[in-house]
Amino acid sequence: MHDEDAHDGTAGHAGMADHAHMDHAHMSHGGGEHGSMGRVGHGGHVAGFRRLFWIMLALALPVVGFSPAFAMIAGYTVPATGPILWIPPVVGTAMYLWGGRPFLTGAVSELRSRRPGMMTLIALAITVAFLASWGADLGILDDALDFWWELALLIVIMLLGHWIEMRSLAQTTLALDSLAALLPDQAERIEGSATVTVPPDELAVGDVVVVRPGGRVPADGVVVAGTAALDESTITGESRPVRRTQGDPVVAGTVATDSGLRVRVGAVGDDTALAGIRRLVADAQNSTSRAQRIADRAAALLFWFALAAAAITAAVWALAGRPDDAVIRAITVLVIACPHALGLAIPLVVSIATERAARVGILVKDRLALERMRTVDTVLFDKTGTLTLGTPVVTDVLASPGADLDAGALIALAAAAESDSEHPLARAILVEADRRRARPHPASDFQSSPALGVRATVDGRVVEVGGPALLARDGLAPLGAAAGWDARGATVLHVVLDGRVAGAIALADGVRPESRRAVGSLRARHLRVVMVTGDAEAVAASVAGELGIDRYAAGVRPQDKASVVSALQEEGRTVAMVGDGVNDAPALATADVGIAIGAGTDVAIASAGVILAGDDPRSVLSVIELSRAAYRKMRQNLWWAAGYNLVAVPLAAGVLAPIGFVLPMSVGAILMSLSTVIVALNAQVLRRLDLRPDAEAEGAAGE
Numbered sequence: 001m002h003d004e005d006a007h008d009g010t011a012g013h014a015g016m017a018d019h020a021h022m023d024h025a026h027m028s029h030g031g032g033e034h035g036s037m038g039r040v041g042h043g044g045h046v047a048g049f050r051r052l053f054w055i056m057l058a059l060a061l062p063v064v065g066f067s068p069a070f071a072m073i074a075g076y077t078v079p080a081t082g083p084i085l086w087i088p089p090v091v092g093t094a095m096y097l098w099g100g101r102p103f104l105t106g107a108v109s110e111l112r113s114r115r116p117g118m119m120t121l122i123a124l125a126i127t128v129a130f131l132a133s134w135g136a137d138l139g140i141l142d143d144a145l146d147f148w149w150e151l152a153l154l155i156v157i158m159l160l161g162h163w164i165e166m167r168s169l170a171q172t173t174l175a176l177d178s179l180a181a182l183l184p185d186q187a188e189r190i191e192g193s194a195t196v197t198v199p200p201d202e203l204a205v206g207d208v209v210v211v212r213p214g215g216r217v218p219a220d221g222v223v224v225a226g227t228a229a230l231d232e233s234t235i236t237g238e239s240r241p242v243r244r245t246q247g248d249p250v251v252a253g254t255v256a257t258d259s260g261l262r263v264r265v266g267a268v269g270d271d272t273a274l275a276g277i278r279r280l281v282a283d284a285q286n287s288t289s290r291a292q293r294i295a296d297r298a299a300a301l302l303f304w305f306a307l308a309a310a311a312i313t314a315a316v317w318a319l320a321g322r323p324d325d326a327v328i329r330a331i332t333v334l335v336i337a338c339p340h341a342l343g344l345a346i347p348l349v350v351s352i353a354t355e356r357a358a359r360v361g362i363l364v365k366d367r368l369a370l371e372r373m374r375t376v377d378t379v380l381f382d383k384t385g386t387l388t389l390g391t392p393v394v395t396d397v398l399a400s401p402g403a404d405l406d407a408g409a410l411i412a413l414a415a416a417a418e419s420d421s422e423h424p425l426a427r428a429i430l431v432e433a434d435r436r437r438a439r440p441h442p443a444s445d446f447q448s449s450p451a452l453g454v455r456a457t458v459d460g461r462v463v464e465v466g467g468p469a470l471l472a473r474d475g476l477a478p479l480g481a482a483a484g485w486d487a488r489g490a491t492v493l494h495v496v497l498d499g500r501v502a503g504a505i506a507l508a509d510g511v512r513p514e515s516r517r518a519v520g521s522l523r524a525r526h527l528r529v530v531m532v533t534g535d536a537e538a539v540a541a542s543v544a545g546e547l548g549i550d551r552y553a554a555g556v557r558p559q560d561k562a563s564v565v566s567a568l569q570e571e572g573r574t575v576a577m578v579g580d581g582v583n584d585a586p587a588l589a590t591a592d593v594g595i596a597i598g599a600g601t602d603v604a605i606a607s608a609g610v611i612l613a614g615d616d617p618r619s620v621l622s623v624i625e626l627s628r629a630a631y632r633k634m635r636q637n638l639w640w641a642a643g644y645n646l647v648a649v650p651l652a653a654g655v656l657a658p659i660g661f662v663l664p665m666s667v668g669a670i671l672m673s674l675s676t677v678i679v680a681l682n683a684q685v686l687r688r689l690d691l692r693p694d695a696e697a698e699g700a701a702g703e
Contacts, residue, residue: 049102049163056099056159060152063088063095067149088148089137096130099155121303122158126151128334142328147335187218190262200252203265211250211261219252220267227450228259229423241424243450258423259450302645310334313653325654329662332652346634348683353630356689362612362622369593369609371634373627375574376593379522379620380565382579383533383543383552384509386597387519387617390580392424393510394432395490398481399503408438410503414495416440417456417463421448425491428507429465453493464496471501479504489539509539511546518617519547525624528573532556532564534583562586578620595620629689637679644675 064070066087071078078084103126106119129151135141187200188210195210200218203209208224211217217230229241232254241257244250250263252272269275310330317326354364364370381387397407405413415433418426419440433440443456443463452473453466464470471478471494478494482504485492490506519529531552533540540554553564561579565587568575577584577591585607588594596608597615612619651663 046163049159052099052102053156053159053163056095056152056156059091059095059099060156063091063152064149067146069146070149088146088152089134092130092133092148092151095152095155096126099159100126100130103155103158115300116303117300120300121306122154124303124306125335126154128331129154132331132335141331150335184216184218188212201269203268205265205268207265209263209265211256211263213256213258213260215256215260217250217252217254217256217261217263219263219265220272221250221263221265223248223250223261224264225262226260228256228261229450231255231257258448302642305645306334306649309649309653317654329652329654333649336648336652346637348680349630349633349637349686352683352686353626353633353689356687357622357626360619360622362610362619362626364610364626366609369595370627370630372574373576373593373610373623374631376527376576376624378528378530378568378573378575380530380532380568380575380577380587380591381549381617382561382577382584382587383531383535383540385580385615386578387515387531387547388509388511388543390509392428392491392507394428394505395508395510396482396485396506397432397503398479398505400479400501403497403500403502405497405502407503408436410495411436411505412438412440413458413463413497413502414465414493414505416443416458417446417454417465417495419443420446420456421454425493425507426454429493429505461498465493465505466496467491467493470494470496474499476501482506487538488542489536508542509535511543512615512617514616514618515547518620519549521618521621523548525621527624530564530568532561532587557583559586562590565590576620576623578617580615593623595623626689629686633683633686636682640675640678640682 066078066084068078100123103119103122107116107123110116110120129147132141133146133148133151136143136146184200186197187203188195189198189203190196190208190210203219209218209221211228213228223244223246225246227243227245230244230250231241232251244261249266250261310333313333314326314330317323317329350364350370353370357364384390394411397411399405399407399410403410411429411433415430415438418429420443430440441458443458445455445457447455449455451469453464453470455462455464457463468478470476474496476494476496478492479501482492485504485506488508490508493505493507495502495505522529528551529549531540531544531547531549533543533552533554534556535554537554540552544550544552553560556564561584565575565577569592575591576593576595577587578595578597579585579588580597584596588596588607593610594608595610595612597612597617610623612623648663651661654662656662
């Protein structure tokens, strides 16, 4: 196998069971500490809201249908006597206690935290409607205060909005599960002269374990015997396997690609590097989830607006000597102050936006990420697997002047010698030979050495491919013309033919063709582009220079990637982090917006708010356009929803009573429904947004 000394100093690779559960789920709509519940909500919460919505919809039909107030608006009559009259109050009470419970308990939580919001506004409306309706049915209050049908529709529509919201907000703990999955199921512990298979959690500090070729290291430790190329990409971000030998530290979850090792365990359980990354992901997810949503701010304002309007209404009518009208008008104001449209304004936009994005391979997992992306002014890219391909490719082939070979013949010889090797560099050489249509001849007598390289016989001639150690063994000088390749971070392999240097091959992590346009387009939109990588300085500088990135951080450990994000945030920047590896997970969770490349690891995907199903970095532009367009629609919908209140509440309060006009409840209900229809239609405009990476999506959604 290839001499890993050639790599030194260069690059690296990177159901809701009961209502109590739903009482937590609904708090995703609230701010403060309750807001975090939405991010950890699971599929059971979504299913619970969906099931409750359909049950309440079925119960709402008889409540609305047999309501005399609704029948009067619709133009039919309901019998004035008999058991039918008890259907709205009995079924409506069930709806209030069952379907309204998430909102009632949510309101209690909001009031305890002194942050009234959407839950308090909804709870106020349904409670006033419930009490007023019973008062009307029992003859205590005026018949005009029979609001059972309004109560039923309000609960149904708000549950629909929360179901849509919970579906778009569902955030699981897949990140932590994926980290745990990096560990092998079994470990081979040496006990005396025998090897015993045990679960990794039974290992203790000081145990010696065997790591076989292709196997994962079960715990952090130190190599006590053997030499192997370890794929540390999932932990450190190194793009190529790194040579580890006796005395070198190794990390749990890394893979021995070519040879076996014996490792003395130095850390287990919560003390391992993998557990540290897990804690970083969990902490960052919890901290970044505590954000206020614009709908909550609107709801809080409307809550105080409704209370103030009702109090003023009652006081004015009472002072006018009409106490009965004071009660009727105040209650009417409190009921209609919670428009159905407000409960749907944000969830509808998010639902349509995320569905539209999914059609072009953009998965929005977290609504906060969608809202926040419009404010991003700095995009932080992980290099390996994001801006680059994440696998080595041949960048240069140079034949020795005295070898009587051209570049095609040289790569064919190297490919022939490497044909039986599974090393990533060998695969890159074979791919290059195929691209050049340089068919390798059959090889025999294949030999591989971790310290030197590969050796084979091709057409009767001995061909060797390896790094500096191969040349040093035979006293050969490297090809002078290839001297500059190391400086730019490339791995340099020499081809030795019958004991003489026949040429050299440079391999590096190839830059994605789309990366140049992505970086250029972001900068054209006045966004700062920064690159972070676990690779060496030379590699980072080479890639940054090629892409026109003027700020980067190289040789960064996993925990330091999150620190890079924090440092940018301390500069006052709003940061979107784009990455694909486990080593990127803490940074993805720490960033204002985490964007994972879908081809990356499960833990990176689970730590991000936005996932790109493909590997085209230009999709980041699409996310920005989606965020801006969706935010426009959110604001427009909130204005429509709030506009209903600004008009309907004063009219319902009787502000025009001096000229003989008081808004009838039926007209208020029609305005409420009209507001909901307008919000729904306005959200549909988002379906015209073109999110293809190669499309100019600016303004496609309309204003």
